[in-house]
Amino acid sequence: MRYRFRCEYLGSAYYGWQEQNEHGKTKYVTVQSALEEAFKTALRTPIDLVAAGRTDTGVHARGQMVHFDYDGEIDCKKLTRSINGLGRHTVKIRDLEVCDPEFHSRYDAVSRYYVYSIFTRPVALLRDFGWEIGHLPIDYDLMQREAKSFIGEHDFIRFCIPRNDGKSTLCNITRFELVQVSDYMVQWHIQGNRFLHRQVRAMVGTLFDVGRGRYPEGTVKEIFADRFKGERTMAPPQALVLEDVIY
The missing domain is CATH 3.30.70.660 (Pseudouridine synthase I, catalytic domain, C-terminal subdomain)
Structure with missing residues (x-):
């Protein structure tokens, strides 16, 4: 199933949105890497987050849209609380919901x-x-x-x-x-x-x-x-x- 959510974050706390890897290891803490770590802990499996756009280092967001796929049903309210509790205080999610399986946070944006x-x-x-x-x-x-x-x-x-x-x-x-x-x-x-x-x-x-x-x-x-x-x-x-x- 495909899910989507909005997130806001303090850009000065991260090296942009996009995860950066070097030799298979995370090189810098980015918004994507921080959120994916929280989701991995809450769902007990790795997931890939796809955002509407890659904000630069230092740039903040209040309405970033993100989607991900997960093989199973999710209690959206419970997971939202978990992610916001597990994650850093500089990034929070909201409005987590099931969406159309064809929805794409980046390509569907007007x-x-x-x-x-x-x-x-x-x-x-x-x-x-x-x-x-x-x-x-x-x-x-x-x-x-x-x-x-x-x-x-x-x-x-x-x-x-x-x-x-x-x-x-x-x-x-x-x-x-x-x-x-x-x-x-x-x-x-x-x-x-x-x-x-x-x-x-x-x-x-x-x-x-x-x-x-x-x-x-x-x-x-x-x-x-x-x-x-x-x-x-x-x-x-x-x-x-x-x-x-x-x-």
């Missing part, structure tokens, strides 16, 4: 929704969950105008670190909106059909460079056209959260 938080003044309590840019003068209206250049389907090869796996680098971005949350916090709300390795961080970093006047309006289009040769900022990972995967 879009992924991320939120990137920026603090516009020094902070202490939330600094591990946002990018603190302090009192730098930023033109947020300009950043929002520049973000419109990301909307639609584009080849994002110049906004990612290619994994060299032969897969397409085309992505369709449907939302890239700046939201004022408070007098010291703004958030980018970003949604698209798929995202590449470090793509969101590269996009936000470029908008930051434009907003602070390092590069002019139109820089995103220049990068897409491979006419831009300058150095670019990579936004830090701790400010990024995978909020939801839509099916």
Whole structure:
């Protein structure tokens, strides 16, 4: 039978989602390896977890979708309690349920929704969950105008670190909106059909460079056209959260 669940995790506690093995042994603790160890203990058999996407090291998640196959019936509420008790406090699961045997957490996803938080003044309590840019003068209206250049389907090869796996680098971005949350916090709300390795961080970093006047309006289009040769900022990972995967 096939099961699925949502999970949330503190990205700074793991080396990304994807399990990393070296000579048959786990090299780093990842979200996948931590959860699979808990499931192995609870079910007394190894299982393979398949997530909707491989978040990078340091990136958090609130709505990651995961599926797995298990030959037998499961008391979903009981297993949820077991996994959340056996696992680390930095990763929790919810909404465990039986699903269609053809369901695939990655390939059936219509879009992924991320939120990137920026603090516009020094902070202490939330600094591990946002990018603190302090009192730098930023033109947020300009950043929002520049973000419109990301909307639609584009080849994002110049906004990612290619994994060299032969897969397409085309992505369709449907939302890239700046939201004022408070007098010291703004958030980018970003949604698209798929995202590449470090793509969101590269996009936000470029908008930051434009907003602070390092590069002019139109820089995103220049990068897409491979006419831009300058150095670019990579936004830090701790400010990024995978909020939801839509099916």
